[in-house]
Amino acid sequence: MKINPKFFIGLSLLLIVGYFLQDLVLSDNQYIIGLQKERLEKDNSFRRVNGSPLNQAQRDTFKTLPYYAPDRAYRLDAQYQGFTKRDTTRMATTGAQPETYLRWGQATFILDKQEYKLTLYRRAFGPDTTLFIPFADRTNGLGSYGGGRYLDAAVPAPDATEITLDFNKAYNPYCAYNSSFVCPLPPAENRLNVEIPAGEKTFHE
Structure with a gap:
């Protein structure tokens, strides 16, 4: 059976688009994960006595920014x-x-x-x-x-x-x-x- 060359061209384009979409999604996920990690680290720093802008009463009830x-x-x-x-x-x-x-x-x-x-x-x-x-x-x-x-x-x-x-x-x-x-x-x-x-x-x- 002879396969139309256009089929391979279309399939190749779909694979290329899929690759870039996957790369974009993974990049977004990594960015969000990194941002959430930074936010968690800042929350933890606010709970500490040294360097936190919160006073003791605020730290006692602090949960998250x-x-x-x-x-x-x-x-x-x-x-x-x-x-x-x-x-x-x-x-x-x-x-x-x-x-x-x-x-x-x-x-x-x-x-x-x-x-x-x-x-x-x-x-x-x-x-x-x-x-x-x-x-x-x-x-x-x-x-x-x-x-x-x-x-x-x-x-x-x-x-x-x-x-x-x-x-x-x-x-x-x-x-x-x-x-x-x-x-x-x-x-x-x-x-x-x-x-x-x-x-x-x-x-x-």
Whole structure:
């Protein structure tokens, strides 16, 4: 029996598509598993006496931090532009004294078909191995902490043109758990007119 060559072509295409779909599903699963592991480790750290922002009474009743469900749509590859002149800026805090940061660069990304920009900072004094990205969005005061949240990112190479922003890893400042802490507030240039339902939610005792 002679088999039509188109049959083999169609079968090959199906196998190729199936391979890539399987690879995508496995990649998503690995990402979610890794994210859940990080969240569990953070929960465990909050239960410890040393380094936890929670006081003893809070730790006694603490179960887990609340999060939005993982969503790969909020892990974004953004365009990166490092500033040639890294000016210092005084960032307002929840206390009386501002903190000093370097304006390191800017990330531009697309979300819901709209373009947004975030300024990336680095601590001006003392060791700092990552970029600091304080931001506010339209979930603040609703599903997420009203004072805004933070995001960290690896420092790009000097010639880099892209940076990954993973909002699934957005986290609350310590003052969201305990008013005795003083925390930087997201500056006006990092207040986004869009909902980002990803990362950590409002903490409820």
